Every structure is written in C-alpha cells, then in structure tokens.
Amino acid sequence: MPITFNSVLRQAGLDPADVRLLRHKDNRADPGRGPYHLWLKAPDDFMAYQAMQSPSKRTTLSGRYWAAFVATPSDDTLFVGIWSAIHLGLNQARLPWPQSQNKFDEPGTVDTYQLTPTSYLSDMVGRLIVDWSTGQRSWVQYAHTRDKQVIELRRAFREEEFPGFLRFQTQLSQVSQLPEAWRAILRNARGIYLLTCPRTREQYVGSATGSDGFVGRWDFYVQNGHGGNIALKSRELSDYQIDILEVAGSSASTAEIVTLEEIWKRKLQSKKMGLNR
Numbered sequence: 001m002p003i004t005f006n007s008v009l010r011q012a013g014l015d016p017a018d019v020r021l022l023r024h025k026d027n028r029a030d031p032g033r034g035p036y037h038l039w040l041k042a043p044d045d046f047m048a049y050q051a052m053q054s055p056s057k058r059t060t061l062s063g064r065y066w067a068a069f070v071a072t073p074s075d076d077t078l079f080v081g082i083w084s085a086i087h088l089g090l091n092q093a094r095l096p097w098p099q100s101q102n103k104f105d106e107p108g109t110v111d112t113y114q115l116t117p118t119s120y121l122s123d124m125v126g127r128l129i130v131d132w133s134t135g136q137r138s139w140v141q142y143a144h145t146r147d148k149q150v151i152e153l154r155r156a157f158r159e160e161e162f163p164g165f166l167r168f169q170t171q172l173s174q175v176s177q178l179p180e181a182w183r184a185i186l187r188n189a190r191g192i193y194l195l196t197c198p199r200t201r202e203q204y205v206g207s208a209t210g211s212d213g214f215v216g217r218w219d220f221y222v223q224n225g226h227g228g229n230i231a232l233k234s235r236e237l238s239d240y241q242i243d244i245l246e247v248a249g250s251s252a253s254t255a256e257i258v259t260l261e262e263i264w265k266r267k268l269q270s271k272k273m274g275l276n277r
Contacts (some may be wrong), residue, residue, distance in 0.1 A: 021065035025071035029099035126157030204275035
C-alpha cells in the first residue's frame with residue numbers, strides 16, 4: 001500500500017485540513033534565482049518569496065500551516081518544510097522580487113504573510129519527494145482533498161547530478177533555472193538539438209555552434225522568442241521541450257556541425273512535417 005503525504009502529516013500530529021500544499025516553480029525568475037535555488041542558497045530570500053502572494057489565492061492559502069515544496073531541475077516535487085502562516089494584509093510598501101532583479105510589487109498589490117518555521121517533518125526536509133500528479137498548474141492545494149503519494153524518501157539531500165547528454169531533457173523556460181554545474185557542461189558542448197512544441201507536436205532541429213554552446217543558443221531563444229527562424233516566428237511562443245540529438249567533437253568546425261544538422265533534419269523530416277524551413 002503506497003505511503004501518502006497526509007498519513008505522514010497525521011503521524012507528525014497535524015490535521016491535513018489545517019495544511020495547505022504549495023509547489024513553488026517560477027518561470028519569471030532570473031537565472032539561478034528560482035525557488036529551488038533560493039531555498040538551497042538564499043533561505044532568507046526564499047522566505048521573502050513565500051511571504052508575498054497574490055490576493056487571488058487568499059482563500060486557498062487560509063490554512064494554519066503551509067507545507068512547501070519546490071520543483072527541482074528534473075521537475076521532481078521536493079519537500080522543503082512546514083511553516084505556520086498568518087495573513088498580514090496587503091503590502092504597504094514597494095517590495096522587490098526576491099527571484100528577479102529590477103522587478104517590484106507596488107503598494108497594495110500583494111498579500112503579505114508572517115511565516116514561522118516549525119519543527120514538523122524537519123527531518124524530511126530535502127529528502128521527501130511526492131507525486132504532484134497532473135495538477136501542477138494548481139500550485140496551491142488543500143492537503144485533505146489532494147493527498148499526495150510519497151514516491152521517495154532519500155537518505156540525505158543531494159544536488160542532482162547532470163544526467164548525461166542522452167538522458168538530458170528540459171523545457172525551454174527552465175534553461176535559466178538549471179543548476180550552474182549543468183549549465184557549465186551545456187555551455188562547453190556544441191551539437192544538434194531538438195525542440196518539440198507541446199501544443200502542435202511539431203519538431204524543430206537546430207544546431208549550437210557558438211562559444212556558449214547549447215546554453216547560449218537556448219538562452220537566445222528565450223530572449224528572442226524564435227531565434228530568427230521564420231516558422232517559429234509565425235507561431236505563438238510556447239514552452240518547447242528540449243532534447244539533445246548529437247554532441248559534436250571538440251574539434252568540429254561550424255560547417256561540420258551544420259552538416260550534422262542537415263542530416264538530422266532529413267532523418268526526422270522536420271522540413272516537410274516540422275518547423276524547419
């Protein structure tokens with residue numbers, strides 16, 4: 001019989017009806033400033049991030065306790081603690097965003113909360129992973145109505161290792177939030193990658209030939225929206241899935257990489273049935 005998060009809460013002496021579940025994942029964050037990174041390296045900023053919430057979530061967040069989770073680089077749902085929460089009202093002053101420089105919430109636009117760390121499940125912080133299931137867009141949920149299955153309890157917290165080029169997979173919006181060690185590996189590698197549109201299922205084959213490798217190319221897509229490709233430009237920007245098809249040798253020239261790109265375009269027929277032109 002699977003272990004559920006509500007059973008863990010009850011064993012700790014908490015009534016799930018008093019608990020709200022929060023899964024933090026923020027596509028607006030600056031590189032290295034996503035909720036996972038704030039929790040890991042800047043706990044005060046993470047607390048400030050949690051304490052600023054949209055007034056539209058006031059009713060859902062009205063629970064006595066908040067059980068917080070963060071989305072990891074591989075999109076696991078990692079438990080990071082339980083806080084008692086008291087609503088303080090709308091912000092009276094202009095508040096800077098902890099996750100992004102030069103962005104602010106103007107007075108009277110966000111709810112603020114007094115959050116106090118608790119000792120509940122403190123031994124499981126950074127170790128427990130739950131299945132958030134298909135409701136990822138509902139990042140705030142009632143614990144007693146949305147019980148989560150516990151899928152892993154690790155011996156200790158560990159940063160995720162780079163899975164290798166073949167197994168690497170992410171969304172375009174998450175490139176800036178990858179661990180810096182992963183970005184360094186991807187920055188030092190060039191080759192052929194695949195973008196897949198989750199809406200239309202169409203594919204685009206591209207090549208990374210610049211000095212910043214794969215990361216440089218993908219960052220450019222995020223900033224530019226289409227990277228100059230006519231077919232991509234004609235479509236509404238969506239959160240493409242990224243896969244690496246082939247890594248070029250360190251001595252490969254730009255022309256050699258472009259030749260590899262054309263081979264992959266033919267193999268996947270991405271000109272006839274995809275987004276390449």
